[in-house]
Amino acid sequence: MRLLFADVYILGINWFIKNGYVHVVGENIEAVGEGEPPLEYQYAEMVGGGRDRLVVPGFTAYTIASSYPFRALSSLSKLYKVVGKLSYEQAYYASLLAFYELSISGFTAVISVEPNPEPVARALYDSGLGGVVLIPLNCSELEPVDDPKKLLEDLLQKFKGRVRVGLLACSSERPSWIPEDAVVVDGEPPRRLVWNPWLMLGENVEDALEKLVLEPNKRLGLGEPLKPKSKANLVVVDVSEPPAWIPSSELIDWKWLAGSVPRVETVVSWGNIVVDGGQHLYVGPEACRKARQVLAEAIEKIEKLVGG
Numbered sequence: 001m002r003l004l005f006a007d008v009y010i011l012g013i014n015w016f017i018k019n020g021y022v023h024v025v026g027e028n029i030e031a032v033g034e035g036e037p038p039l040e041y042q043y044a045e046m047v048g049g050g051r052d053r054l055v056v057p058g059f060t061a062y063t064i065a066s067s068y069p070f071r072a073l074s075s076l077s078k079l080y081k082v083v084g085k086l087s088y089e090q091a092y093y094a095s096l097l098a099f100y101e102l103s104i105s106g107f108t109a110v111i112s113v114e115p116n117p118e119p120v121a122r123a124l125y126d127s128g129l130g131g132v133v134l135i136p137l138n139c140s141e142l143e144p145v146d147d148p149k150k151l152l153e154d155l156l157q158k159f160k161g162r163v164r165v166g167l168l169a170c171s172s173e174r175p176s177w178i179p180e181d182a183v184v185v186d187g188e189p190p191r192r193l194v195w196n197p198w199l200m201l202g203e204n205v206e207d208a209l210e211k212l213v214l215e216p217n218k219r220l221g222l223g224e225p226l227k228p229k230s231k232a233n234l235v236v237v238d239v240s241e242p243p244a245w246i247p248s249s250e251l252i253d254w255k256w257l258a259g260s261v262p263r264v265e266t267v268v269s270w271g272n273i274v275v276d277g278g279q280h281l282y283v284g285p286e287a288c289r290k291a292r293q294v295l296a297e298a299i300e301k302i303e304k305l306v307g308g
Contacts, residue, residue: 005049024232027271052240057225058108058233059197060216065112066091068098084115092119093291099127100283105196108233108269128274128282130162139170162270202259236266
């Protein structure tokens with residue numbers, strides 16, 4: 001699919017175009033430039049943007065997606081234990097709701113650590129977003145997954161492309177059975193689950209951009225944000241009026257967005273239009289109603305743990 005965003009402000013990590021365009025072909029950004037787009041770019045299947053629209057790089061969430069209905073739990077180990085008891089259907093719908101909120105907030109990719117990765121990966125695919133679901137390995141704070149080798153081998157056959165399954169390696173010990181093509185992330189489980197990237201920008205812009213854009217782009221191999229040949233992960237926001245109103249194009253900078261929650265108009269993930277006109281195109285009201293029904297029993301069972 002060919003997408004064109006024209007007559008827009010474009011804000012990269014350390015650069016800005018006052019009046020420009022972004023041309024997307026398939027999963028990748030083909031061109032970013034100033035002024036009027038070349039004639040051959042103007043015959044796209046979808047044309048967006050326009051006056052007072054700002055294009056920024058997509059954000060990546062590092063999270064435990066299936067924890068979304070139980071996010072009031074204060075302990076990581078307790079939270080992980082709760083989501084480990086979810087059925088396939090419950091984990092799927094809990095994650096689907098998470099991906100819905102993440103995408104309409106401006107996240108275009110997800111790295112999620114999960115004790116039951118298959119339903120979460122399926123929900124990630126169905127949500128239109130891309131990313132990787134990680135099986136924890138040698139993570140002392142989390143309960144170990146049964147037979148991670150077999151689980152990884154099975155899921156590598158099922159998920160490829162914009163949704164993949166890999167390992168979170170919490171120690172330097174690397175088993176010999178890890179396939180060469182598997183995604184392996186070195187580090188710790190997420191300490192803080194962030195559901196809205198704009199609020200994190202309000203704390204420290206440079207640190208937030210490193211954690212939400214630059215570092216995960218390297219981990220996922222997405223390329224340099226908003227540059228040709230990189231993955232087409234981008235967000236279009238409306239800065240014509242509050243929230244996040246910017247009174248002059250001369251003032252556009254990440255610091256003007258920090259702390260506000262702008263109206264997210266369009267979200268593109270791996271070239272897929274996931275959100276358009278502020279509406280989610282993959283997850284509709286019926287799916288949300290079904291999710292609430294499926295999760296009602298699980299929520300009732302762990303009510304006494306909430307706030308613990």
